[in-house]
Amino acid sequence: RSLVNKGKKHLFKKLLNSNQSTCRCVFFRKYSGSEKRFLSFDEIVAQRRGEAKRSIVVQVNSEASFKELYGYCSKYATIKDVHHYKNSNDEHFMLIEFGSEESLQDVLRSCSTHQKDVDIMALNSPFLWFRASNGRTESYATPATVLASINGIEQVDEDKLFKDLVECDTVSDQIQLLYDRTRLNDLGARLRYMVARQIECMLESLYANVAVRPFGSSINGFGKMGCDLDLVLTNTLTDEMMKAGSRLVYQDKRTEGSRAPWARHMQCVADLLELRVAGAARVQRILNARVPIVKFAHHYTDLECDLCYNNMSGVYMSELLWLFGSLDDRVRPLTFAVRRWARAVGLTNPHPGRWITNFPLTLMVLFFLQQKTNDGHVLPTLKNLVRRAGKEDIRIAEENLNCTFLRDMNKLPSECYAQNKANLQTLLLQFFEFYSQFDFKEKAISINEGASIRKPNSLPLYIVNPLEQALNVSRNVSFEECERLKAEVRNAAWQLEAGMDKQKGDDWGLLALVEKKTTRGLKKLLRVGNSHRLVSVKDLFNDTDDKIPEASVKNKIE
Numbered sequence: 001r002s003l004v005n006k007g008k009k010h011l012f013k014k015l016l017n018s019n020q021s022t023c024r025c026v027f028f029r030k031y032s033g034s035e036k037r038f039l040s041f042d043e044i045v046a047q048r049r050g051e052a053k054r055s056i057v058v059q060v061n062s063e064a065s066f067k068e069l070y071g072y073c074s075k076y077a078t079i080k081d082v083h084h085y086k087n088s089n090d091e092h093f094m095l096i097e098f099g100s101e102e103s104l105q106d107v108l109r110s111c112s113t114h115q116k117d118v119d120i121m122a123l124n125s126p127f128l129w130f131r132a133s134n135g136r137t138e139s140y141a142t143p144a145t146v147l148a149s150i151n152g153i154e155q156v157d158e159d160k161l162f163k164d165l166v167e168c169d170t171v172s173d174q175i176q177l178l179y180d181r182t183r184l185n186d187l188g189a190r191l192r193y194m195v196a197r198q199i200e201c202m203l204e205s206l207y208a209n210v211a212v213r214p215f216g217s218s219i220n221g222f223g224k225m226g227c228d229l230d231l232v233l234t235n236t237l238t239d240e241m242m243k244a245g246s247r248l249v250y251q252d253k254r255t256e257g258s259r260a261p262w263a264r265h266m267q268c269v270a271d272l273l274e275l276r277v278a279g280a281a282r283v284q285r286i287l288n289a290r291v292p293i294v295k296f297a298h299h300y301t302d303l304e305c306d307l308c309y310n311n312m313s314g315v316y317m318s319e320l321l322w323l324f325g326s327l328d329d330r331v332r333p334l335t336f337a338v339r340r341w342a343r344a345v346g347l348t349n350p351h352p353g354r355w356i357t358n359f360p361l362t363l364m365v366l367f368f369l370q371q372k373t374n375d376g377h378v379l380p381t382l383k384n385l386v387r388r389a390g391k392e393d394i395r396i397a398e399e400n401l402n403c404t405f406l407r408d409m410n411k412l413p414s415e416c417y418a419q420n421k422a423n424l425q426t427l428l429l430q431f432f433e434f435y436s437q438f439d440f441k442e443k444a445i446s447i448n449e450g451a452s453i454r455k456p457n458s459l460p461l462y463i464v465n466p467l468e469q470a471l472n473v474s475r476n477v478s479f480e481e482c483e484r485l486k487a488e489v490r491n492a493a494w495q496l497e498a499g500m501d502k503q504k505g506d507d508w509g510l511l512a513l514v515e516k517k518t519t520r521g522l523k524k525l526l527r528v529g530n531s532h533r534l535v536s537v538k539d540l541f542n543d544t545d546d547k548i549p550e551a552s553v554k555n556k557i558e
């Protein structure tokens, strides 16, 4: 299966032919109940945070600096891994992971600050640069076998992707390929945790027990290369810090002024990002919203970041999506195909506005996968996961929000998921057919129930917030945009059904859905005589660069 996922189907087939029993043996060892099948979200996060605490990102002249840098750093500590990448300014960087956190501290102690510039105040940061050797030639012993890993952060080569999509054998293969090529890679994930760590390092000296964690698509398993970085800053009081027995208590610093204390602190964090975080630029403060956000760009990593405070429900929401995605191998590729299609037809848009965004769209896919067919369903309901939760799963987020649900998917009986074995091609077509017939006027989508429920109000699109069921995550979607969604799912169902045959040209299968629509494409569709399935030219190719309403900063701000 791992060979197939890596696009090496031929090797898998060869293995299968050469020694069936070995192959089956490998399969069973990995998937039989005796071994743990699912890692928990907390384990993954702990692993990523651990990696970041052992890593530095060093700017270098070029990839040729690798040997010298490797040799230099090896003097101080054991190196575990090196990843090279280039940002959009053509600057080269090496992410180096050391064997332990202590080793990293040894390396950091050996670092110096730029001495020439008196305006610069020393700072601690895992983002460094590698100075030229000053004429001294030192020779470093770098094992010939050690190479920097080359999974870069640059955007996917779309031309090559489309060429390879044309060559696929089936629509299922196309969906899998799209996912494999465009999903966030290991380096992308590492760098996101490095940015979080950099801010955490800066704030550690100011706030006790502070943590900065990524959430959203960077960690929920549905992130693509280049997706934005959502960060949450928490500053929690532990039981230890609040123990009643201690007679020595910290003097409090109360925040003065009419603003909520954390809006004041976020203002300060925004200033610190400008003053103390190397690589952070274009800092924007959006502090009057219910969830204050500081937006900034991070140049060294090419990331657009949103930092908010104490939004643990966002992290638990990401965990929930991650768990659903981990239950069945088809969930993430299918969601990628749907998100990509929605972007291509202009249903989603990088700017916030009156249209649907990736998060509610993902909930729509999960909801579809919860539907019972004759063969059963692919995903369980959230209600089911809540019912099975134990004491260890209890999580209470801000404003007393109960975010308790089963976290260990190994405890979920196998009949609760993956009963339906349909392939990706069938699922994608069924997704479009399902929503072509969905009663958006009367019904709301709820992954808690796994069944549609009556809409509590007349908003055009109603998708229940899984963790705060009184809220609608698509409340920003206008009537026109909802109509467009309905029209586009109908068109997609027709296009996919009509274009399954590979022989039909360059835009067969998934390609017809994910290629950006052009007038040429439209003419072609009209020529084939099925124009009755198309809603209207205006609807299909609506200019989505409408003015964005000032108030709708981001639809997650409720």
Ligand code: GTP
Pocket (backbone or CB within 6 Å): 215, 216, 217, 218, 220, 223, 224, 227, 228, 230, 313, 314, 315, 317, 318, 357, 358, 359, 465, 472, 473, 474, 555, 556, 557, 558
């Ligand atoms: P992309 O950034 O588009 O790749 O997807 P994303 O999942 O990261 O979405 P976004 O950046 O808009 O939001 C980040 C996270 O915030 C989501 O994954 C959700 O966990 C959460 N979120 C987004 N919208 C809402 C909302 O309307 N209500 C609530 N409670 N949480 C939301």
Ligand code: MG
Pocket (backbone or CB within 6 Å): 216, 217, 218, 227, 228, 229, 230
């Ligand atoms: Mg995001």
